[in-house]
Amino acid sequence: xxxxxxxxxxxxxxxxxxxxxxxxxxxxxxxxxxxxxxxxxxxxxxxxxxxxxxxxxxxxxxxxxxxxxxxxxxxxxxxxxxxxxxxxxxxxxxxxxxxxxxxxxxxxxxxxxxxxxxxxxxxxxxxxxxxxxxxxxxxxxxxxxxxxxxxxxxxxxxxxxxxxxxxxxxxxxxxxxxxxxxxxxxxxxxxxxxxxxxxxxxxxxxxxxxxxxxxxxxxxxxxxxxxxxxxxxxxxxxxxxxxxxxxxxxxxxx
Amino acid sequence: xxxxxxxxxxxxxxxxxxxxxxxxxxxxxxxxxxxxxxxxxxxxxxxxxxxxxxxxxxxxxxxxxxxxxxxxxxxxxxxxxxxxxxxxxxxxxxxxxxxxxxxxxxxxxxxxxxxxxxxxxxxxxxxxxxxxxxxxxxxxxxxxxxxxxxxxxxxxxxxxxxxxxxxxxxxxxxxxxxxxxxxxxxxxxxxxxxxxxxxxxxxxxxxxxxxxxxxxxxxxxxxxxxxxxxxxxxxxxxxxxxxxxxxxxxxxxxxxxxxxxxxxxxxxxxxxxxxxxxxxxxxxx
Numbered sequence: 001x002x003x004x005x006x007x008x009x010x011x012x013x014x015x016x017x018x019x020x021x022x023x024x025x026x027x028x029x030x031x032x033x034x035x036x037x038x039x040x041x042x043x044x045x046x047x048x049x050x051x052x053x054x055x056x057x058x059x060x061x062x063x064x065x066x067x068x069x070x071x072x073x074x075x076x077x078x079x080x081x082x083x084x085x086x087x088x089x090x091x092x093x094x095x096x097x098x099x100x101x102x103x104x105x106x107x108x109x110x111x112x113x114x115x116x117x118x119x120x121x122x123x124x125x126x127x128x129x130x131x132x133x134x135x136x137x138x139x140x141x142x143x144x145x146x147x148x149x150x151x152x153x154x155x156x157x158x159x160x161x162x163x164x165x166x167x168x169x170x171x172x173x174x175x176x177x178x179x180x181x182x183x184x185x186x187x188x189x190x191x192x193x194x195x196x197x198x199x200x201x202x203x204x205x206x207x208x209x210x211x212x213x214x215x216x217x218x219x220x221x222x223x224x225x226x227x228x229x230x231x232x233x234x235x236x237x238x239x240x241x242x243x244x245x246x247x248x249x250x251x252x253x254x
Numbered sequence: 255x256x257x258x259x260x261x262x263x264x265x266x267x268x269x270x271x272x273x274x275x276x277x278x279x280x281x282x283x284x285x286x287x288x289x290x291x292x293x294x295x296x297x298x299x300x301x302x303x304x305x306x307x308x309x310x311x312x313x314x315x316x317x318x319x320x321x322x323x324x325x326x327x328x329x330x331x332x333x334x335x336x337x338x339x340x341x342x343x344x345x346x347x348x349x350x351x352x353x354x355x356x357x358x359x360x361x362x363x364x365x366x367x368x369x370x371x372x373x374x375x376x377x378x379x380x381x382x383x384x385x386x387x388x389x390x391x392x393x394x395x396x397x398x399x400x401x402x403x404x405x406x407x408x409x410x411x412x413x414x415x416x417x418x419x420x421x422x423x424x425x426x427x428x429x430x431x432x433x434x435x436x437x438x439x440x441x442x443x444x445x446x447x448x449x450x451x452x453x454x455x456x457x458x459x460x461x462x463x464x465x466x467x468x469x470x471x472x473x474x475x476x477x478x479x480x481x482x483x484x485x486x487x488x489x490x491x492x493x494x495x496x497x498x499x500x501x502x503x504x505x506x507x508x509x510x511x512x513x514x515x516x517x518x519x520x521x522x523x524x525x526x527x528x529x530x531x532x533x534x535x536x537x538x539x
Contacts, residue, residue: 054438054442055441055442056438056441056442073441074438074441074442074444075442075444076442076443076444078442079442080438080439080442082435082438082439084433084435086433086435086436086438086439088436088454088457088458089458089534089535090457090458090532090534091534099443099453100443103440103443103444103445103449104443104444131534131535132534133534133535133536151443
């Protein structure tokens with residue numbers, strides 16, 4: 001059982017002259033093994049919410065609990081995949097995964113074995129010896145996913161991990177992520193601004209307005225998911241609904 | 255790229271370059287000559303300067319007291335080398351710059367990294383360093399002699415004053431350029447701050463720090479010669495002042511050229527080391 005509960009979360013950014021409320025009492029619970037996407041326009045606070053859940057940012061009020069226990073800062077129970085490429089450039093792909101495993105306290109031989117196993121899962125066993133500089137953007141993010149999964153966090157937090165990738169690579173990454181997730185089965189919080197991506201990947205979609213949860217949509221599509229579903233009437237109808245909900249926010253705040 | 259992504263669709267082959275020779279006009283912004291062209295142009299400029307020097311001095315347009323011929327400079331340098339004077343001067347100067355630069359670099363790395371990471375050290379050092387940085391090093395020369403005489407320590411002091419305060423700021427900058435998400439990654443892996451500093455920040459900032467050291471080494475040569483010009487009984491700078499007293503313009507020009515070569519050699523050596531140290535930034539064929 002791994003759940004993430006966010007209760008009454010409030011957060012302001014303070015600058016010299018003013019403060020800006022970016023999260024206004026967010027309530028959100030991710031059930032065990034649930035894949036939840038958070039969508040919304042840029043600046044709605046979705047990335048801030050994820051940073052707080054990761055323990056990388058402070059908050060003013062409310063609580064964040066993993067399995068009912070309040071978090072204190074970042075920890076290995078939550079793995080994070082960032083939007084920017086965070087492979088350490090002086091380490092090879094394998095060493096990057098091993099870096100995380102070493103931090104988690106695995107023995108050297110376990111590190112090697114687990115690193116190779118997870119690189120294989122993201123189809124990159126052939127590039128284990130390559131430095132990040134030699135990998136494409138999609139490959140870098142695959143290593144980052146392998147790294148975040150390797151030490152078995154309870155919850156995976158992903159902040160627009162495919163945001164910097166081209167459309168073709170994005171598609172392949174989404175497919176790969178569903179495959180990996182369907183075998184691993186863990187609780188995922190996935191921030192994106194791509195509605196199609198959210199529908200394709202998630203069990204549930206949370207639409208955020210400026211600082212608030214605007215609405216929530218269950219995704220009734222069966223698993224395992226495959227690419228053909230993206231053209232089914234159900235898929236398209238849901239996609240439209242979510243889009244409309246996002247737009248309402250935009251009009252309101254404009 | 256050495257590693258082909260098998261999950262990707264086959265990419266079309268890269269377009270073949272039609273004609274490498276068709277580079278055209280080099281007086282267009284951003285257009286670069288080929289490697290051979292670059293070397294030819296650069297060598298041409300050196301040759302042009304050497305020729306005008308040789309013409310001006312060789313034809314007697316300028317008195318040898320002001321500008322001796324290239325041959326005279328060459329002969330003088332080889333004589334000084336044969337007498338061992340050149341090597342003695344070089345040894346003393348190299349010793350001074352090596353010690354001073356090493357101490358300054360180590361200090362700036364420690365303080366620069368601390369100030370780049372921790373708010374407390376930043377507030378303690380940054381304003382101070384910024385202030386001292388604008389004090390002209392030259393003005394410290396009389397003071398440094400009053401304080402520490404005219405020995406090697408005074409030379410160290412001048413070189414240190416000239417390089418350390420610049421280095422600290424550049425090292426701080428290199429540390430600040432470490433992506434915030436790298437540190438976030440360390441946090442999510444449950445690493446303590448000290449480990450993040452050693453395992454993530456330092457290696458990540460290292461190429462930038464190395465670059466800062468390479469650039470500041472060039473300045474260190476200048477401060478070395480300055481210190482030796484003013485109060486010294488040995489070293490390359492000392493020889494230049496003494497030669498001025500005896501109107502030995504050939505020695506002065508020879509030593510200045512030698513200093514230029516020394517600077518170039520050390521710079522190239524550090525660049526070569528960079529290629530080995532940061533091999534991971536290179537794309538393998």
